[in-house]
Amino acid sequence: MRFIHTADWHLGRYFHGMHLTEDQADLIEHQLLPLIAEEKAEAVVIAGDIYDRGVPPVEAVELFDEFLARMKERQVKVLFVAGNHDSEGRLDFASRLMQDAGIFARGRLRRPLTPVVLEDEYGPLAFALYPYMDPQTVRAAFPEEAENGLDFETAHEVAIAAGVAALPKGVRSVAVAHAFLAGGLSSESERPLSVGGSSSVSSALFRPFCYTALGHLHNPQRAGADIIRYSGSLMKYSFDEAEQQKGVLSVEIDAAGRAKHTFLPLTPRHDVRRIRGTFAAIRDQREQYPASDDYMEVELLDTGIILDVFNKLKAIYPNLMHICYPELQREGTMRQQQGQQVLKMTEGDLFAQYYEDMTGTAIAPEQRALVTSCLQEIYQEERER
Ligand SMILES: [Mn+2]
Incomplete structure (x- = not known):
């Protein structure tokens, strides 16, 4: 089977005071749709961050609706998962109904982690769809793990293993996930996944799959193995991405489950x-x-x-x-240099710095943990609002 791997569309993105929705629509219409047809792709996989925020502008929702309708018309399957920018609950809307149209959405992490099984000329090909997972979402889906103090790595271990266990035996399989794999190269337009501590997970977790289609990092890159890859974002969403070549991956899985990929560049009307x-x-x-x-x-x-x-x-x-x-x-003064550094700090680090500036003593680990959990709650609320 040949499918298109893409991610991080960020539909409705607001960039330095400009809505990019028209540029996104233009790129999808005049470049992505013809490319999908030329490649004779049987499916399109979007590995999260469909929208730029939990409640996207109407134009962005209309654009995605139009894309899905066009894929249905051409009998191209679409598989997509929620990223950290998407509202998991909203992305699940009508997902049970859309399955019959060949459109498979996974917003919220739910059990059982039943894969989507498509057929190609060699037989079944299973897609394990993992929406964006942080320790909190994994604890909610796996309450028996709540005692185990999950971090990003162990949370992914639990969820990915459950998805692997649900795969039909001896069948070729593809994973789709939105995560930060250790060693990855990031850009300024990605929102950090974790307020405090590491949010990275090991690429070894995806070893059971013939191919892993990743989203989150906006620079196209491999992640620990040639068959575990980020397609990169649809467009450039920050100036530090100016030198990056954006595009999608055309992925071919053969009878033995070997994956071959080709990077196909996209050129927007405004660079x-x-x-x-x-x-x-x-x-x-x-x-x-x-x-x-x-x-x-x-x-x-x-x-x-x-x-x-x-x-x-x-x-x-x-x-x-x-x-x-x-x-x-x-x-300039020290203050300006500090200003540049402050832009790169997480909210947790900023608070710790503020605390130290105000009290003259470093923040205690338990206080830091309290701030972290408050921030997590705020982020969770923002995604769902
Ligand atoms: Mn993203």
């Missing part, structure tokens, strides 16, 4: 790009800095103030999103 130079150079050197309607971040090398520089640059780059001043930051 996400970073340029650097002085204002005068950018204004005057059109060969070096051609005008463009790409989504731009400009690193201005000037050290003086330029009045109304944003609007002046917008005349060349109508979709200018952001300006930064690396030269000013380098010469």
Whole structure:
């Protein structure tokens, strides 16, 4: 069977004050749909983060609805799971009804972890669908494990083993999951999975499968083995992804269960790009800095103030999103450098830092644990709101 592995669509994404839904619709219509047809793919697997947030904008829901209808028309199966940005409960809506149309959704982790079994020319091929799992969701589905103080690694061990046990014997199988595998390369647009402690899981957990289709990391990459892979996100969702090539994987599973993959690039109508130079150079050197309607971040090398520089640059780059001043930051105070570091800290670390600044003593481990559990609750509420 040949299927398309994709992930992290983040439909309805809001990027520096712009809704990307139209760009996403354009990319799906003019690139992804033709590619699915050319590949003669029998299924499309989306490994989580369908939407950018639990309650996505109407346009994003309509776009996904349209995609599903088009797949049904062409008799291409769709299998998708919830990512950490999706609302698990909402993604399950109508999932029992959609199965008959060849559309298989897994929002919430539920038992039994019955796989979806599709047929190809060689026989059955089972797909174990794992929605985003944190220790809390796994404890809810496996209350008998509640005593065992699950972390991300052991929670995945429990759930993945249950999915493996539910596979029909001797049948080729594919896992679909949304997780952070140890050693993975991350980008700025991924929301960290854990407030405190490690959220990574070992790729060895997926060894029983012929292929593992992963979501979460936005940079396409392998994860511990050639047959355990991240397809990467549909589009670039932060400027630190400017150099990444986005696309989907076309995966072929043969009679013996061997998986072969090909990366197929996607090119959106607006690229996400970073340029650097002085204002005068950018204004005057059109060969070096051609005008463009790409989504731009400009690193201005000037050290003086330029009045109304944003609007002046917008005349060349109508979709200018952001300006930064690396030269000013380098010469700036400690506070500015700290500012850069603060952006990379988790809320848990920020609170610990604040506590120390205010009281003069480091936060105690039990206090830290309390903050962590409060933050987890808030995140859980946000996903479900
Ligand atoms: Mn994502």
